[in-house]
Amino acid sequence: MPAVTMGLAEAKNNFSKVTAxxxxxxxxxxxxxxxRPWVVIQPAAGAAQTDAVDVAVDFMDEYADVFRELAK
Known part of the structure; x- marks a missing residue:
């Protein structure tokens, strides 16, 4: 698997996409x-990959007020 590299300007302009x-x-x-290599962006050490259930629970928590309003 080849190493992934990019220039500083590209990383800056696409930071959210790169980190995602x-x-x-x-x-x-x-x-x-x-x-020349400057920095390395990598997943946080010890951070577990979230699974679909974790993502769904986080989403529901984040938008609980919206769901309550829609349920009225």
């Missing part, structure tokens, strides 16, 4: 500055 992809795949991304 890193979190989804678990593959770190090396950010280059002046064509």
């Amino acid at each position: 992809e890193v979190n989804r795949t678990g593959r770190p991304v090396t950010v280059l500055k002046n064509n």
